[in-house]
Amino acid sequence: MKQLPTLGIIGGNGWLGSALGRSVLTHGLVAPDQLVVTTSRSGHHYQAWPEVTCVDSADALVELADVVIVSVRPEQFDTLSLSLEMRLVISLMAKVPISTLARATGSERIVRAMPNAAAAVGHSYTPWYATPEVASDERGWVHRLLSTCGPSDEVKEEAQIEYLTALTGSGPAFPALLADALISHAMTQGVSELVARRGVLHTLSGASQLMLEENTSPAQLVERFLDYGGTTTEGLNAMLDSGFRQAVHQGLDAAHEAARHTPY
Numbered sequence: 001m002k003q004l005p006t007l008g009i010i011g012g013n014g015w016l017g018s019a020l021g022r023s024v025l026t027h028g029l030v031a032p033d034q035l036v037v038t039t040s041r042s043g044h045h046y047q048a049w050p051e052v053t054c055v056d057s058a059d060a061l062v063e064l065a066d067v068v069i070v071s072v073r074p075e076q077f078d079t080l081s082l083s084l085e086m087r088l089v090i091s092l093m094a095k096v097p098i099s100t101l102a103r104a105t106g107s108e109r110i111v112r113a114m115p116n117a118a119a120a121v122g123h124s125y126t127p128w129y130a131t132p133e134v135a136s137d138e139r140g141w142v143h144r145l146l147s148t149c150g151p152s153d154e155v156k157e158e159a160q161i162e163y164l165t166a167l168t169g170s171g172p173a174f175p176a177l178l179a180d181a182l183i184s185h186a187m188t189q190g191v192s193e194l195v196a197r198r199g200v201l202h203t204l205s206g207a208s209q210l211m212l213e214e215n216t217s218p219a220q221l222v223e224r225f226l227d228y229g230g231t232t233t234e235g236l237n238a239m240l241d242s243g244f245r246q247a248v249h250q251g252l253d254a255a256h257e258a259a260r261h262t263p264y
């Protein structure tokens with residue numbers, strides 16, 4: 001792979017594509033004049049970098065890019081006609097397996113990566129899988145690229161990407177649901193929305209920091225509070241008795257099933 005490849009993002013003005021595009025620019029992984037993105041109706045996310053090239057079609061992007069990231073919706077992929085035989089292809093799409101990507105692009109050098117919505121603020125967790133044809137220097141570059149928007153790990157089986165699509169790709173929505181349940185309860189108790197929201201969001205991020213920095217597993221923290229015999233113990237026991245774990249596991253099973261269901 002040449003030292004400074006031109007990067008193209010099909011869907012680079014979308015939710016996830018723009019988050020990645022902006023973070024590679026912010027981290028200097030590619031220079032603005034080495035980035036090409038397709039335009040979209042949803043807006044232009046690169047005002048701060050006027051040298052970024054915006055093109056109106058995937059065909060025009062493919063003319064300019066050495067490495068192509070595909071970040072359209074799974075059901076939109078079918079409308080693309082891509083001839084990328086010699087190119088490294090990085091798909092961010094859920095539901096579209098390597099076999100379909102290889103058939104549609106003609107490339108054997110394919111990476112399936114699964115960032116999440118927190119990429120927009122540099123806090124995604126991004127697992128990725130590469131086909132054996134992706135060289136080790138390219139893997140290093142892909143890792144640096146994906147790590148611009150948060151921690152990133154290579155996994156050795158494509159099936160893990162399908163599962164992690166549900167666990168971490170969809171993941172930010174699940175603590176958001178918990179946060180919403182906590183906030184709406186607080187408001188029924190007369191807590192102002194401002195205090196409820198700040199309290200809940202800082203409690204969730206504080207709990208994550210506590211477990212990360214003290215290297216405490218979530219199971220250990222739960223166990224410690226179950227043994228403590230205080231108010232937290234009462235709250236945890238009531239949630240567990242109401243089927244909290246079963247509800248979470250059913251949700252993950254449903255998301256995993258959806259991730260395995262290719263639209264083609």
Ligand SMILES: NC(=O)C1=CN([C@@H]2O[C@H](COP(=O)(O)OP(=O)(O)OC[C@H]3O[C@@H](n4cnc5c(N)ncnc54)[C@H](O)[C@@H]3O)[C@@H](O)[C@H]2O)C=CC1
Pocket residue numbers: 010011012013014015016017038039040041042057058071072073074076079080092093094095114115116117169170
């Ligand atoms: N949004 C998220 O939290 C996550 C999304 N993903 C995956 O990322 C991919 C993109 O998702 P989002 O960014 O959420 O969707 P989005 O709808 O915000 O972005 C898709 C973009 O693709 C563009 N597009 C569609 N068809 C095109 C075509 N033929 N040529 C050029 N551009 C085209 C659209 O104009 C749009 O800007 C999806 O496949 C999704 O599964 C993966 C993990 C998390």
Ligand SMILES: O=C(O)[C@@H]1CCC=N1
Pocket residue numbers: 094165169170171
């Ligand atoms: O919900 C979705 O389909 C996308 C893929 C993973 C996260 N968001």
